[in-house]
Amino acid sequence: AQSVTQLGSHVSVSEGALVLLRCNYSSSVPPYLFWYVQYPNQGLQLLLKYTSAATLVKGINGFEAEFKKSETSFHLTKPSAHMSDAAEYFCAVSLNTGFQKLVFGTGTRLLVSP
Amino acid sequence: SQTIHQWPATLVQPVGSPLSLECTVEGTSNPNLYWYRQAAGRGLQLLFYSVGIGQISSEVPQNLSASRPQDRQFILSSKKLLLSDSGFYLCAWTGGGHSTDTQYFGPGTRLTVL
Numbered sequence: 238a239q240s241v242t243q244l245g246s247h248v249s250v251s252e253g254a255l256v257l258l259r260c261n262y263s264s265s266v267p268p269y270l271f272w273y274v275q276y277p278n279q280g281l282q283l284l285l286k287y288t289s290a291a292t293l294v295k296g297i298n299g300f301e302a303e304f305k306k307s308e309t310s311f312h313l314t315k316p317s318a319h320m321s322d323a324a325e326y327f328c329a330v331s332l333n334t335g336f337q338k339l340v341f342g343t344g345t346r347l348l349v350s351p
Numbered sequence: 352s353q354t355i356h357q358w359p360a361t362l363v364q365p366v367g368s369p370l371s372l373e374c375t376v377e378g379t380s381n382p383n384l385y386w387y388r389q390a391a392g393r394g395l396q397l398l399f400y401s402v403g404i405g406q407i408s409s410e411v412p413q414n415l416s417a418s419r420p421q422d423r424q425f426i427l428s429s430k431k432l433l434l435s436d437s438g439f440y441l442c443a444w445t446g447g448g449h450s451t452d453t454q455y456f457g458p459g460t461r462l463t464v465l
Contacts (some may be wrong), residue, residue, distance in 0.1 A: 269451050280441055280456035281395075288451040327394065337383060337445045337452040343394040 260328030274277035374442030
């Protein structure tokens with residue numbers, strides 16, 4: 238069964254610093270992977286997704302993620318953090334059931350300090 | 352363009368009272384629809400999904416039920432709320448049945464059961 242592990246429930250960075258949010262997946266078949274962002278009291282917004290085309294995926298707001306099969310990872314990065322990046326980030330894997338069904342990680346809250 | 356609405360935005364209900372949360376999608380037809388619950392400090396848990404009118408699949412046994420009376424309307428209900436039903440409820444939709452589809456989320460409903 239597919240699953241997702243997000244290491245670190247909270248990550249703190251300074252404005253302008255590198256952002257690295259970790260996601261490891263478990264899947265018996267090639268996975269489809271997603272990163273979503275959630276601002277306080279709002280729904281989730283898609284940042285980017287991996288669908289087996291390019292292993293380096295670029296998303297919105299300057300974020301990108303690299304699919305590494307050997308490490309079963311799909312870490313999210315951004316070269317320079319902005320105050321507006323403070324939010325909760327969720328990694329998710331899509332179950333290959335012929336019907337889109339996501340399994341989410343427990344989320345990582347990104348804190349950005351001036 | 353497609354939009355997804357949820358109401359109410361916030362709700363405070365006493366234990367034992369009934370519940371009805373509504374989700375509607377505009378600008379698309381025959382969407383796949385989902386209900387998630389997000390408890391404090393936890394990830395998203397898929398509660399129900401629907402591939403068509405009257406077709407509901409439940410993911411976890413619980414005190415809640417779902418219905419889809421119209422193509423673009425998805426309702427989450429309970430006859431008697433429990434304290435453990437408190438949380439942030441999110442509705443989502445996808446346009447097709449492929450595992451690479453993006454799920455688009457509504458703004459959510461914050462439910463507090465006292």
